[in-house]
Amino acid sequence: MQDRRLAEADRLRLIVVLLTAFFACLFYAATAVLVAGLAVKMLGYARTPAPLKIPTTPAPATRGGVVLRILREVTLFASLFGANKWIWLFGWIFHVALALVLLRHLRYFTQPVWGVVEIAQPFGVYAGFAMLAGLAGLWARRFLVERIRYISTYSDHLMLALLAAIAASGLAMKYLSHTDIVALKAFMLGLMAFDWQPLPAHPVLLVHLALVAALMAVFPASKLLHAPGVFFSPGLNQADDSRERRHVTRWAQG
Amino acid sequence: MAAPDVLAPALKQYPVIPILQRGAMAASKPYAASDKMNEALGFPGKLVDDWQAKAIGKMGELLGKYRSFKVYLDACVHCGACTDKCHYFLGTGDPKNMPVARQDLVRKVYRRYFTLAGKVFPKLVGAEDLTESVLDDWYKYFNQCSECRRCSVYCPYGIDTAEITMAAKEIMDSIGMGQKYTNEIIGKVHKLGNNLGLPGPALRNTLETMEEEVKEDTGLDVRFPVDEQGAEVLVVVPSADFFAEPHVYSLIGYAKVFHAAGIRWTFSSHASEAGNFGLFIGNYEQMRKIAVRVREAALELGVKRIVVGECGHAWRVAYSFWNTLIGPFDWLDARYPVPQHICELTYDLIRRGAIQFDREKNDHRVVTFHDSCNVARGSGMGGIPGGQFILPREIIRAACNHFHDMAPETIRQHTFCCGGGGGLLTDELLDLRVKGALPRMEALKQVVDAYGVNFMAAICAICKAQFSKVLPYYKFDMEMIGGVHQLVGDAIRLGRND
Known part of the structure; x- marks a missing residue:
């Protein structure tokens, strides 16, 4: 009887060790793909010349103005607001909620937890729901609005599914099936210090983590490149000063 | 080839986003350039044998040369913000005229050959081989984009479809799929100095006639000089200004401004064309060659x-x-901006009191102003924010008593293309041009009904030619369209001001 229980415990320990190793490797790999992929992409953008001045109207005349313009675009989605209020509403809610959720999750990666992360904790929970609501709205448009249905690809739907599944599994752990977050934090801190700690073998958590790793891995090979792309867009990051400053790039010598 | 059927859509009281009509414009395409026209610009005469490999190679080259092309192909998330912004989509309902769908014609090929996801899971990410039918779509639908950049104003990433269209045209030119209208005109500029193929003697002749006509009209020696050494100002204008109507009235307006202000100026027979169709075909070298004549x-x-x-x-x-x-x-x-727009020059003279108007001479006109896309979304004026919108309107107000703007969502940076820009101002595309003018015609109808507007001023030769042609399809008088300097020319005080 006792032997069997011991054997059971051994098997569980083995499972935890294997899971821990698997997810540790998964996250190292996903992080490597994310960082290296983004670095390659962004270096590529940076190294490709923009031979002509093509700022999108209304363009600021100075570089300071350009910084403000891009800030306005990435925080308020100003152009999108002018284009379509529904897409703006759902898209903005989703992104702000995502930012809050990410901020909240920093508590798993920092010890002691930063003050701002602590402040964000209660908001982060509501943000999880807001994230889902935003995604639902964006997804509904892909079915309901004929024009957007026409331009949607399978990967557009899959990306929404992936993000929604991440949000839903996260909320499930908060409200339906708790996991051992102390052990999870130890695992995450251990990962970062290359000192592996056991990962709780909680099914919802495992799903959540696997999906996040998948998101990280596809980031540099998908439309998520809009995140770095917005900073490299010549339409947004050029100043309207073509008459004042001569703009000459590598291959396009006048 | 028979002339295409031209159908003008009905003007609606309020603009409505059309229901998708797949393939509605699938029959629209411009004539192909002849072997000679292509070869004159250094392009292959006709479609090359290994066009697919050549096209992909050219795409790779452009991805390394233009950051816009590279970033814009990656950054789109298919959000749909641009889907109802293109005048050609609004006028035709063809889904491939939605900016994002137009871009996707190139993007799907980019994904197939240049991205991991597209190489491994083409179906999943909407990647496609560059087949004959895809190339056919390119030729049709990139010749249904006037490169007006309206979509870029609304894109959260500033994605500019014009950059994609220019790249597509550049790729097509490189494999021998040149478009007749643009390539023929570029050939003329190189050969004769202007888009219309007007030789130097004919130009001189035309301008002499104009001097006589203005003399008859005003009794004054308003000059139209060509190739005058030592003039202070070189004026380069679209060659349509030399003899097309209503363009020529603006030309007379420029001459009167210089006359009234006492500025010595001249045209050049070497650079008797301001237009630069190198822009439309996205070819940097052509654009530089055409521009260098001015220098x-x-x-x-x-x-x-x-x-x-x-x-x-x-x-x-x-x-x-x-x-x-x-x-x-x-x-x-260095005391003047280089280059300077004629509106900047005139506006400056007005502000300094150097020219004056008898505005009542324009009292028979109720005027509105059509912002031309390339001025509105690709330039500035006066060194002030929005100067390209303010200066022409201020000039009109100085020269006219009755001015009314069209609806705010259809002017300034939101302006709608006339429907004929980007190298599409050719008769075989008339159906497209008429349909593409729909949003502007709807906005015009509103001010015609509300204020009795009977004159739409513009500062673009393509807009003027296009509207002259399409206004009648919407039951407007073709003479409603004219230039800002036409208004200036009709009201400016000449001779002694006392």
Whole structure:
């Protein structure tokens, strides 16, 4: 009887060790793909010349103005607001909620937890729901609005599914099936210090983590490149000063 | 080939986003350039044998040369913000005229050959081989984009479909799929100095006739000089200004402004064209070659300033690109912007009190102003934010008593293309041009009904030619369209001001 229980415990320990190793490797790999992929992409953008001045109207005349313009675009989605209020509403809610959720999750990666992360904790929970609501709205448009249905690809739907599944599994752990977050934090801190700690073998958590790793891995090979792309867009990051400053790039010598 | 059926859509009281009509414009395409026209520009005469490999190779080359092309192909998330912004979509309902769908014609090929996801899971990410039918779609639908950049104003990433269209045209030219209208015209510029193929003697002749006509009209010797050494200002205008109506009235307006202000100026027979169709086909080298004539002419004539007439895309090239293409301009008078738009020059003279108007001479007109896309979204004026919107309106107000703007969502940076820009101003595309003018016609109808507007001023030769042609399809008088300097010319005080 006792032997069997011991054997059971051994098997569980083995499972935890294997899971821990698997997810540790998964996250190292996903992080490597994310960082290296983004670095390659962004270096590529940076190294490709923009031979002509093509700022999108209304363009600021100075570089300071350009910084403000891009800030306005990435925080308020100003152009999108002018284009379509529904897409703006759902898209903005989703992104702000995502930012809050990410901020909240920093508590798993920092010890002691930063003050701002602590402040964000209660908001982060509501943000999880807001994230889902935003995604639902964006997804509904892909079915309901004929024009957007026409331009949607399978990967557009899959990306929404992936993000929604991440949000839903996260909320499930908060409200339906708790996991051992102390052990999870130890695992995450251990990962970062290359000192592996056991990962709780909680099914919802495992799903959540696997999906996040998948998101990280596809980031540099998908439309998520809009995140770095917005900073490299010549339409947004050029100043309207073509008459004042001569703009000459590598291959396009006048 | 038979002339296409031209169907003008009905004007609606309020603009409505159309229901998708797949393939509605699948029959629309411009004539192909002849072997000779293509070869004159250094392109293959006709479709090359290994066109697929060549096209992919060219795409790779452009991805390394233009950051816009590279970033814009990656950054789109298919959010749909641009889907109802293109005048050609609004006028035709063809889904491939939605900016994002137009871009996707190239993007799907980019994904297939240049991205991991597209190589491994083409179906999943909407990647496609460059087949004959895809290439056919390119030729049709990139010749249904006027490169007006309206979509870019609304894109959260500033994605500019014009950049994609230009790249597609550049790729097509490189495999021998040139478009007749643009390539023939570029050939004429190189050969004769202007888009219309007007030789030097004919130009001189035309301008002499104009001097006589203005003399008859005003009793004054308003001059239209060509190739005058030592003039202070070189004026480059779209060649349509030399003899097409209503363009020529603006030309008379420019001459009267110079006359009234006492500025010595000249045209050049070497650079008798401001237009630069190198922009439309996205070819940097052609654009530079066409632009450099202006630099040569200015140096040869020893002028101190270069002024550009009423031409939309020419002003974009001049304002945004000349400094890069043919600068620096340190040999010109630094007290004036280089280059200077005719509206900047006139506005400056008005503010200094150097020219005056008898506005009542325009009292038979109720005027509105059509912002031309390349001026509105590709340039500036007066060194002030929104100057390209403010200056022409201020000039109109100085010269006319009755002015009313069209609806705010259809003017300034939101302006709708006339429907004929980007190298599409050719008769075989008339159906497209008429349909593409729909949003502007709807906005015009509103001010016609509300204020009795009977004159729409513009500062673009393509807009003027296009509207002259399409206004009648919407039951407007074709003479409603004219230039800002036409209004100036009709009301300016000449001779002694006392």
